Structures are given as C-alpha cells and as structure tokens.
Amino acid sequence: MTASINDVAQAVGVSASTVSRALRGRPGVSDEVRDRIAAVAAQLGYTASRSASSLASGRTYTIGVLVPYVGRWFFGTVLDAAEKVFSTAGYDVLLYNLGSPETRKRFFTKLPVRKRVDAVLSLLIPDDDESAALRSLGVPLATTVGGTRPGFTVVGIDDRAGTESAVRHLVNLGHRRIGMISGASGPLHWTTPIERRNAYLDVLAEAGIEHDAALEADGDYTVEGGERAMTELLAASRPPTAVFAQSDEMAMGALRALRRHRLKAPDDVSVVGFDDHELADVVGLTTVAQPVAEQGAEAARLLLRQLDEPGAEPPRHVQMPIRLVLRETTAPPRPRGPQ
C-alpha cells in the first residue's frame, strides 16, 4: 500500500541501508545521494514504519504517560506541557488514562507499554507493586506527584511548605476555627493529602489552636466533592470561619456551597485553595500557586536527558517553588463570628 524503504531504494537506485542512513541523518552518505533520496522519499510520501524500525533498533521513540484524569485541569496542564517537550524532541506520546481502579489494574497487570516505550512519565502515584511493575520495564521513570521512590525521578513541590503558608495566612488573619477540605487518599496511594493534613495540624498546634475533627471533611478533589464537604462543615454545631481546601477545584466547590447557603467569602467564611487553577483568578480565590505546566515540562526534560545519557545518575527529586497568592476570598473573621 504505502511506500516502503525498498520502493525508495529502488527508485533512487541504491540499497535500503543507504536510504535508511540518509533519512536518519547518519554519516556515511554522500550529499548528492542524500539529496536524491530525500527528494524521492518526499515525492513518494515515504515515512519509515515505526513498528519495523523499533523492532529492528529496540528504540521506540515513544514515551508512555500515565494520567489519572486527563480532563482535570491539573493533569491536563501537566500533560500538555510534557507532550510539547517530548514531541519537540521527536518522541511520540502514548497516553494511558487510568482513572478507575479497573483500568488501572488492567494496565498494571498487562503492562501494555512493555517493549513499547523508551520511558514512562507517571502523573499518578504508583503503589509499591505498581512501582515494581514499572521498574520491571527497564526504562527511565519519572513522576510529578508523590514522594521520592526508588527508580523514579520526582518533580514536585513542597506540600508541607505550601500548606503551611496557606494555613498560617488564615491564622494571621485572626481565624481560630479553621476547617480543611481534603482529598480522599483512597485507592490512589496518594501521600499528598496526608502531608498536607499533617502540615495543617502542625500549624494549628503551633498557633495553640485545638484541633476539632468536625472541621475536616473530604472533598474528593472534585468541585462537587468540595461543595459537599463545605456543606458538611457548615452544618457543624460551630462552623469554621475559614477553610483551607487542598485543591482549587474543591475550593471552588466550597464557594458554590457558600453561595447556595447565601453566605459569602470572605465575609462569612474565608477560603484558601491550592494550585492556582487558571480560573482561580476569575473567582478571586486566594490560593497556593504551584508551577503546574513547568513541572510537566521539567519531568519530561529529565526523562529525555536520561535517554540521552544512559550512564548518568538521574536526579532523584526536584523541588519547584510555590507561593501564596492573595486574592479576595480571605479576610479577618467577623468580629462576632458568623451569624
């Protein structure tokens, strides 16, 4: 059907090897022949079959990217940036959307990327078995989430510092009843919610504020979950005057819940998010900003470097800067408290 390397070779009157060398820019081909080959290849619309060349060379020029939810802003943004780095370097991206436990399980048992990719970027946090499965691929591994783990290059942020800056901000404003909307750690083996929770507890403790379990609710890292969680918190006998949400999407859900209850941020309740979602500014959300796209790009670059220099010891952990962005959803508590 489509032209093969032999068609080109025949048309030019050289051997297939020469065509192969010429088209891949390898040395050992006269300029004259190289030009003729390029011309004929273009005219025939020849593109080397990736299957055949990777079978022969062992290189796939493909990167596997594992994502929990492509549609979620954070992951979409990381993926976008990473893909650009990969494609610029001549690599294709094989995308695996592993949101549900079933797809995830199927992926890790069948491991369809085996012999198919030169490296893997995981935007989800593999548990120990999954990590081992990925390591068994024998290719460079990186992730933008979770803590350090053997065999992986991790590009991330200081979750503790980020959380501390958010909660301290609320404390400094004078809040004493500070709630938290966290994300389920559930099947994701995600340490982020836990680390952020610990930091939250520590800041409360250092401020001499007693922790109240009724001030914590799970928001599942979604807008809807955030709304539910805020609704829960508002139903407490003594609701919080401020809330730290572990993600902007949950914070936005919280804002929606407030609106539904005819309450306002920051007048009735202050709200801080985490991420600096592209729409955080639209709703005026105070939040902890992290460089999302940059994390994806950096992880991609580190992976490519490992591919280029197979010998070198890759960096284990790269920390990106975070900063608190003050907007309009936080203020001192009302003199008399809500209501």
Added chain:
Amino acid sequence: MTASINDVAQAVGVSASTVSRALRGRPGVSDEVRDRIAAVAAQLGYTASRSASSLASGRTYTIGVLVPYVGRWFFGTVLDAAEKVFSTAGYDVLLYNLGSPETRKRFFTKLPVRKRVDAVLSLLIPDDDESAALRSLGVPLATTVGGTRPGFTVVGIDDRAGTESAVRHLVNLGHRRIGMISGASGPLHWTTPIERRNAYLDVLAEAGIEHDAALEADGDYTVEGGERAMTELLAASRPPTAVFAQSDEMAMGALRALRRHRLKAPDDVSVVGFDDHELADVVGLTTVAQPVAEQGAEAARLLLRQLDEPGAEPPRHVQMPIRLVLRETTAPPRPRGPQ
C-alpha cells in the same frame, strides 16, 4: 531481556505459533494447552511486543488523537472520554498536541502516524491539505469539531441552534445592545466562530436590532482573551447591556473584566457563555450546554465500529443535543441602561 514468545513456547514445550494463537484467543488450541500457556506466560510476565505484532499483522491497535490544546477543558474532557472508549476496546492512544502552527505543520508534513495507527480522531479542524494528508493514511477518520468533510465522521452539535437560543434569550429579556465575544478563526480553520457569528447576526436581524460592529470583540477562546474583549466592549461609546461569549472560558474572562471595572453580572451587563464548563455552575454562568464528553465517546465508538466493520458505510454526521442552561448572569437590562 524480557521474555519473548519463544521463551514461553520453549517453557511450555510447544511452538511459538501455538503460543501466539493461544494468547490471542484464536481457535485451534486445546483447552489444556491453552491453560498451560496462559500460566507460563503470566509467570514469565510475557507481553507480546506491539512493534513485532503490528509489523507482522498490519494492525497496530493504536488510535491517533490530534488535539489543539490538551490543557483546555473542552479538549481535555473530550480526550478523556474518547481514551476510555478506546482503551476499553483494547486500543492504545497516541496523543499529538498540535497547538502551535509549527508543531502542526511538522505533524502534517512528516505524518508520524503513518503505519502507526489504525484510525485517527482529530479534535482540531484540518484544512483541506491537512484533511487530504489524513485521508492518505488510509484509515478511518473522525472529528468532534467543524463541519462535514469528505472522509470524516463528524460528531458535533448544532452551533447555529445553540447560538440562537443564547442570543434569543438575551433578546427576550429585553436587551437591544447585545455584544459578542468571539474566538479567532485564525490559523485553526475553524468554522465554529463563523457559524456562531452568523447565527448571532441573524437573531439580531430577526429582532429588528441593528448590528453595531463596536459590539464585537475577539476573545481568542481563552480566559485572558475574554477579559480583554470585555474590557474593549466596555470602552465603547455605548457599551452593551448583554454579551454572548462563544465559550465559557471567554465568558469567565468577561466576568473577571466586569469585576475589575466594579460592574456586576447581571446587574450591569448580562453574560451568556457556551459549553457548560464544569465551573460554569460555580460562577453562576448562564450558558449553552453541550455534551462534551459524550461527543468524544461517541466519536470513538464510531471509529471502533468502522474498524470492526470495514465494509459498512460510516455515518457522516452525528448531531448531539444542546440546551440553554439558565443561571445567574442574565437578567433584563436596567430600566435606565448602564450608568
């Protein structure tokens, strides 16, 4: 390094052909042998090399998905849904993020998907040359954007009807100065902005409202662009009392601009969006809802069907339902008009 089909064959004491047949569930293998092969394969962690099998069979079990901006909510959501359909059916997804003209050009000249995919789902609208390039791949083609085009199955919405419902809603509320924030059609060869504009002009005409060019501004389909566009409109000698934005992201930018000008929707200006973005509800945005994920899923399904039934004539155009969702950013104009 990793186990090959021969390793499995040897370990079981059968030939490679039998292993191949057994593992792919083809007939002609006794149950007893099949079970033994399955066991050994699992134990050895054997996965067939995709490169080798597609080289031999001609099937890649891979779908190419072309996306202009993975990080944009609309595309991320479509991709998410499509990927789920593909992976459930046993296909992998090769992702191409073709936002910039350069990446796009490189993609269409080199066409790296040649011989690499069984089908292509394009979330961007190819121009005529690009369409021809894709057709030259000789695989089923689908898209979720733009109008009907030869060789493609199109899953979309009725842009005209959607726009009409939005603009008529504003007219019915009593607005006469109705602005529009549109998206650049620029290098994307996107007919959507044009169709929506035509529908907008038609509704104005049918309502006997004279069109005022100063009431149109370009928002580039981004939040920032929407903000700029709204700012522009507000600077007009007679600013609009209502604005139709061609996407929710631009509408949200418009809301931000209003806030910056200490104006409110709908008190000072009514705003309608298009898409029903997941956060539209958070900001109370009235909008034209379209089934975004469903479009991706449906397009994916239609592509798979073409792969299953190579003979059948694929549907050319599938229309998905839209509906106007009334929220809190639209209301009748103020008795005296703004200011």
Added chain:
DNA sequence: CTGTTAGCGCCTTCAA
C-alpha cells in the same frame, strides 16, 4: 561511501 547479510519478535499461511 555503499551494499550485503542477518536478524528484531511476531503472525500467517500451509502441511502434517
């Protein structure tokens, strides 16, 4: 600088 010779790992006839 160029051609020849072997595979890469699997699937698909065709025989048995």
Added chain:
DNA sequence: TTGAAGGCGCTAACAG
C-alpha cells in the same frame, strides 16, 4: 490440534 517456514519493514553489523 499443532508445527514449520516465510515474511512484515527496517536497522546494524560487516564487507568492500
């Protein structure tokens, strides 16, 4: 029901 042989299209030695 199974095995043997050949080839998918390309790349990597090795010659020349």
